[in-house]
Amino acid sequence: MQLEKKIIEQHNDGLISGHQKKFDYSAGSVANINNVLAKLAAFQIAIPSWALGTGGTRFGRFSGGGEPRSLEDKMEDIGLLHALNRSSGAISLHIPWDIPKDVQAIKALAAQYDLKFDAVNSNTFQDQPGQQHSYKFGSLQHVDKAVRQQAIDHNIEVIRHGEALGSDSLTVWLADGSCFPGQLNFRKAFQNTLDSLQQIYKALPANWKMFVEYKAFEPNFYSITVGDWGQSLLYATKLGPQAYTLVDLGHHLPNANIEQIVSLLLMEGKLGGFHFNDSKYGDDDLTTGSIKPYQLFLIFNELVDGMDAKGMDHATGLGWMIDASHNVKDPLEDLLQSVEAIMIAYAQALTVDREALNKAQANNDVVACQEILQEAFRTDVRPLVAEARLRAGGALAPVALFRELKVREQLINERGQKTVATGL
């Protein structure tokens, strides 16, 4: 199903007067309101192809109905999201789950839904049927050159698929690591991984970026070979100017100050992209903004400040993607909630009084510094986000409209009650 403009307009008509009042009130206190609205409108968050079905844990998975059965279905789902919120205009493909059979048809479909192809993702954390070598003991780090070569080849193949579709970046997340002390020689694992990444780097088109993602633990539980931002930065620096660090909010040790990491990576010119989600314990992959919304704001505060300092375009300077697992919610509703939370945090960061903040910092006026950030965070910026969405043709209340239209029921009718998304 594809949402007709008229449906969205009818929905908005019913809400417009209430919205207008709120927007007028909110806009009154924002200095550069049109600038803010323009930035909000330009900001697009990619949806990963694996996030459209119900996720699970090692203990089980409770699937929902109407889940996408194919790449085409996944694009249809993201098309729906983007029609509703006008902020999800990109898809991040995972290979081999999403290899297009007909590239031209897929590109046409993307154009129809107004979607771009964001970073492509390789998978060397699972064995695929018929695969020659197993990744049980790692992929790019493996002690056996043949296994490494297989993983290198796979990554290069992923680049080729991405090129065909018009993507311009590769995200490499490695589960490589160890479960027990002594299992790995850390230095050899690092060197093998670096050598492998260098082979892949060589295959990058000139306009491409490579994102080296780090993670503190899971699925290996003693060491991870790209385990923190320091290690990722080491790899990215040794690889060259097209290599960058990718930050996933859930991939840190308890209590890590992620906003500081983000700031320093930006300073070094080595922040490449973001995976949004939220978590309380580990890589919980919960809805963005559902657990620590202030942290999300503080991260965006550093992003805006750091990108502005370098003159980077907010929308295109970094790769923005959700990376979550939807275990107990409808995946599409969940994604709408995540995107909304991201837009709110971004809007709050845009409205921070930076001049006053710089001055307070220069005076070590800690009380004022806190007041300035809290002023932005405590202000209700939802009307700004809604207005930007409205102007871009989206719905004033995406989740509500999704429910009114009984989208899930229609998808179940189309696709069936018991479907499983590829890759889950």
Place this chain on the structure above:
Amino acid sequence: MQLEKKIIEQHNDGLISGHQKKFDYSAGSVANINNVLAKLAAFQIAIPSWALGTGGTRFGRFSGGGEPRSLEDKMEDIGLLHALNRSSGAISLHIPWDIPKDVQAIKALAAQYDLKFDAVNSNTFQDQPGQQHSYKFGSLQHVDKAVRQQAIDHNIEVIRHGEALGSDSLTVWLADGSCFPGQLNFRKAFQNTLDSLQQIYKALPANWKMFVEYKAFEPNFYSITVGDWGQSLLYATKLGPQAYTLVDLGHHLPNANIEQIVSLLLMEGKLGGFHFNDSKYGDDDLTTGSIKPYQLFLIFNELVDGMDAKGMDHATGLGWMIDASHNVKDPLEDLLQSVEAIMIAYAQALTVDREALNKAQANNDVVACQEILQEAFRTDVRPLVAEARLRAGGALAPVALFRELKVREQLINERGQKTVATGL
């Protein structure tokens, strides 16, 4: 395959002189050596039926060969372990994965392998094919009475299976909880869970114990309805004298002092049993003793001290079970390593100079307190454990013999390369 006594004897013959020298040296410094050996020999650690196949994570699973295809195969595997180390003489069944088709045949098989039936485990964290109600939003905590009733009935059925086999305890581990703030009313979830547990409690035979296991997080990532020892103790106290808390080493928040929890639960007469494993980050389910062996010793130190204070029999006073996931090792070798680590920690705890420790504590002589514990921990007690095993008819070097005999290769021949244990 079943190991013949002769094979073990031959193995031991080749190692006996080396062992004897080490044992003589080690025994020389142990006051009550025969008492220690007797306790070590009596100590049996149950193997859970799900631990015999290769485990995995939500990201994937890399299976090994020759895994058990049935309850009978699982018992054969544990029989092998027990023949090798004489400390694994019990099996903990998981229902519905291990429902015996022929109870008498299974009991005969157990007798043949010298195995007892330890605690039986229910499963309400997954939906089984054909199940009427889903546990997606919990089981014993569920807002819908019909779902709770289904879960209650299942637990009672598990008790009945256990009774038939001669088990005398039920372990209830609940994944129940929530992934997002607001999802649950905590008080109602507690009350529903308590009511459900009370229904199950009523169905307990008079000589049975119910173990209420707690866990800090996973697979729910915001709250768990039996989330820590305090909550488990609340349930167990409200339920009555047959209800106890079960401690799984991996089910705590970072940095928790588990040995103190163990000590207090023992003091309250409410410690019921133990799930052994090890972890660095969360419920990593690694080989026991592979990450924090000193913590394992400190826990046994409290167990020995606390059980002695109550006059409890070490071997039968609590339920002892391994609960681990074998992702990168041969599950049987892994279990041999876990049992060995447990026996070592137990032997170290048995040889602590308690009189001296009590005196040092009474004098606040912290330096001496530490010296006394470290003396026990730094001493190489492996010869004591080996001697106890030898006297009980086990192998001096279980892992080595397992490899010499090419047990895994034989199991693959028997069962095939691609088998998957039920429940995995």
Place this chain on the structure above:
Amino acid sequence: MQLEKKIIEQHNDGLISGHQKKFDYSAGSVANINNVLAKLAAFQIAIPSWALGTGGTRFGRFSGGGEPRSLEDKMEDIGLLHALNRSSGAISLHIPWDIPKDVQAIKALAAQYDLKFDAVNSNTFQDQPGQQHSYKFGSLQHVDKAVRQQAIDHNIEVIRHGEALGSDSLTVWLADGSCFPGQLNFRKAFQNTLDSLQQIYKALPANWKMFVEYKAFEPNFYSITVGDWGQSLLYATKLGPQAYTLVDLGHHLPNANIEQIVSLLLMEGKLGGFHFNDSKYGDDDLTTGSIKPYQLFLIFNELVDGMDAKGMDHATGLGWMIDASHNVKDPLEDLLQSVEAIMIAYAQALTVDREALNKAQANNDVVACQEILQEAFRTDVRPLVAEARLRAGGALAPVALFRELKVREQLINERGQKTVATGL
């Protein structure tokens, strides 16, 4: 100095029209606005006497000027805060730092500043000059009965001081614990502590409460004898109906779900009071709401729900106190920020649509549950808090007025640049 009403009125006059517009906008979406305002006005947060000077760490302390030199100065400071925000109308005394020399004069001073005497606090974590026995190895847990008796006597003396002033609760926070494995027999430490608490409990006036505070670690770094809510609840239950658990937000292991703990303690009728602060790593004692404002809201959400379920009066049902350390901010400004953050979280919790939430929970509509909580949290309730303050005679912008009036400069003139508050 004492703030004249006229000064506050002048301040408010200048801000009233802006405020009125905001309040009208905000109040429009609140169903029972007068009820909410009345509850906000009634809510008073006690200020501890030790929070009025600059705090520090073991590495050092950087004092500010004009700090209170006496109990009278401390009351003057809290009087200033209360005049500004009308929500700080109570003082929590720490003995022996704040023993009044002239009880009647102190009571008169309290009346003058409109302050009540909240919970009194004992101190057995330091040795006072001339003290017979040292608390180096604990107080109520100590292996030596004479030390325990000294600590018991001190606590009873604290009760007597509290009685004289009109307080009705005693907070017992114990640093007791151990720094090294083996140092303590956990069971004996528990029993000694329980016995000591029972002696103190017997000395409680009939209308008094005893708050047993727990803490995960620091200043002992291996075990704490009242280490978590489960232990505190054990003590409180064994002590009797006048004993309660006190929750300090910073006294938990990483990632603890504090709101669930709060909910269950309320359910058990054993939650006694609260120490507010915020933290990222440990007991950081930062300004309340400065790090995890959503968690603060979630806690208040449970408090409101749980107290309402029991028909408890919000303002008087529990003890509310700030417990923070002001290392880099002016302590008075810092306290104004903390109180504001608490009032905001309370106001958000009061405006949660509980009927809708109950319904969504009953339907396992997790998306809606989240939307309902986020609706309350994302709404800007500051105008409600300000209106309640205005109606009670407080300042619309307390921090700003504090600065305009150059309060700190005046205090420095009065008290001097280099003063040190007693107890710091």
Place this chain on the structure above:
Amino acid sequence: MQLEKKIIEQHNDGLISGHQKKFDYSAGSVANINNVLAKLAAFQIAIPSWALGTGGTRFGRFSGGGEPRSLEDKMEDIGLLHALNRSSGAISLHIPWDIPKDVQAIKALAAQYDLKFDAVNSNTFQDQPGQQHSYKFGSLQHVDKAVRQQAIDHNIEVIRHGEALGSDSLTVWLADGSCFPGQLNFRKAFQNTLDSLQQIYKALPANWKMFVEYKAFEPNFYSITVGDWGQSLLYATKLGPQAYTLVDLGHHLPNANIEQIVSLLLMEGKLGGFHFNDSKYGDDDLTTGSIKPYQLFLIFNELVDGMDAKGMDHATGLGWMIDASHNVKDPLEDLLQSVEAIMIAYAQALTVDREALNKAQANNDVVACQEILQEAFRTDVRPLVAEARLRAGGALAPVALFRELKVREQLINERGQKTVATGL
């Protein structure tokens, strides 16, 4: 007091036959025993001058008697330790606490006690009496150039003191950071810190090293400007070849894999030195090896492997120092326990069968990898450490001899019951 050789010899005479039996047994299983003993003998761990008095926390300090009153007293204490264990032949000075008044006399005293001068430490985390600018808001990171200059000058002065004494390295530990979101511009704080460090770096003598220590948190509780190894490595790399990272075991987030960090820093040629202690929660500064002895062994396992890979001399290749706080033990006994634990871990690491480990790693034989490490860790190597000490002229049982000789009582007689070490 200075221990006469004869006293140690008498002590050893009484224990020699028991020791000899144990050593013979232990040495039998070590291939290159003389090599191991030589390495153990050469290994010296510096004692910091601040570790000789009783430490404390922000909550209080319970001092002991006979604490050193001067630099001379501190050197006397370390001389005693070194006489007992022959492994503490270096002192690490802290400026301004330990500025020598007479350099030649101090050097002569060091020669008399056989002590070297290890890294000198600056202090910009406290304000000293009479200091012009305060470090309340940082030192090398400060927004005010004048404050930075003062801190730079102080560090250079520390280098000059170190030069005079024959030290060859400077340890820079910075408390710089922030307590609240917004307080700092992270990038400016980094740049200011880097600029300041560059000024200090320029003042380094050609043969000197600069150690840039990192710490996750405390005494700042939101961000630390040299907060993790990644940041420290960034600074050290930008500074140049004389700058290195220093690892303190207690300065990490929960669950960090420190041994992997150590391995990678060694690989990069940027590991400079070590601060030994142990911890359960944060920077608890407990006795080394008292909480996580297996982690200590795993770290030494990486150190030995990584230093051997680079051909580095174990004894001189890195700076080795204890950095602990002795709150509840006699500081000298505590230090003897720490040094013993370090020597044990080192000895275990030296006896790992590296050839077998490399082979098992190459085969992904995870079971064998674990067995090999556990074989080394479970073996009782204390007789090897004692033998090395014996041959070097130390005591077989240092703590026991310290007590027999009533050293503390003598120090109290000399120095008095109530002394406070400078810097505490």
